[in-house]
Amino acid sequence: MPARDFGSRRLTVELTNICNLHCSYCLRDEDALYHTPANFLLPEFLESIIKQAKEVIGIDHVAFTGGEPTLHPQFDQILAVVSTNGLKTSFVTNGWNFQKIWPTLAAHRDVITHAAFSLDGVTREEHDKWRGDGSFVRIVRAFSLCFAGDLPFLIKVGIRRDTFERLEQFALFAARMRAAGLNFGHVMPTSPEVEESSALNLDERRGAEQEVANLARIFKMKIGMDVGYHNVNPAPACSALAGYSCNVDYQGRLSLCCNLSGFRGAIGEEDVAADLRIQDFARAYAALSIIAREKVTARQTRLHDLTTHELPVDLYSASPCLFCLDTSGKLPWRHSATESPMSSRSLPVLGAVG
């Protein structure tokens, strides 16, 4: 099987911890989002990280996230840093501030590859139910600006109980809004309540993933799944585990990926390698590579054990994201008070046969 193409090497950077919306399924820690003073990554610090990352791993792209990255008061300087260092950038956003920051985006248009908008519904009612009154109109205005300003945009949709039977509607809407692409991603289980009310079971997930594959075949627009889909290939399942991407959180710490970072309800931070405020990138990245290798090995062992013992592949083994979450202390509610999250690596004890 040919090696998977993870694209060029890149950095994901959380520009801030805060967000202006309150989506209940958000995977970021609530305290960090709403009850902690706003922290904005300084342009000078970002420049230092970018220069080192370019030298050490040859990044050519920086993707901004958060919180809500467009809340950064120096967003203009942030884009300027990317530009002066010869990189390209993109960012994910809820679209609320997009009209306000449009002049900044237009001024740096040459370094922005695309914007990615999170969408929860194809009508005002559906989208605003999750994101608050007025959100849908603002995001459509953002699409308009991208369309008129020739800035490619992606739409990102969470696959949840209320969306998984309407994926085609999202695809039609995205295509007609002239999106360059549509990415679906399974909602992350930040609590038992979210898992119960919003997340799909294994069979439903596979059904949704098949539908995404069908839509990708039918539509001209690029349609895909964010990593986290059913994948029992033991090779590194994502760009982070394969060493093609890494994450810098809003505190300046180097970590594995933006899905694990600051995960809501987590008790573990095994995904964090080092604090770049006190550690140089080269050493931090070496530590991160060890974390990635350990995760890959742990999953390979799990999948191998399941195959050897002819056991069905459960949801938390089948999805690389859920495996990483489960074995990194991010889902403490899945484990009893006395059970270590790491014991999810062990298999049920089999009795003697015969």
Added chain:
Amino acid sequence: MHSLKLTPVNDIIYTDFDEAEGILVDLNTKQYYRLNETGSLIWRGLEKGNTVDEIVSQMQAAYEVSADHARASVEELLTNLESNKLVKRL
């Protein structure tokens, strides 16, 4: 048409673009429309509930054109908007 009032149809979203121009999205048809500077002025007048006469006056004031010229421009756009089902008569 002089004291006529037309109003944007439901589910049309207008966005200012590049200071003077504008973009319309018809969420019924998912169609985009681009408005030039004068088109944006007219649309904003419609959104405020102005009559055709009032919009013509605004255009005259903004562009120092004759009343006839302003009226012809306004009526041409309004006919266009109406035929594309973006506005309706009150």
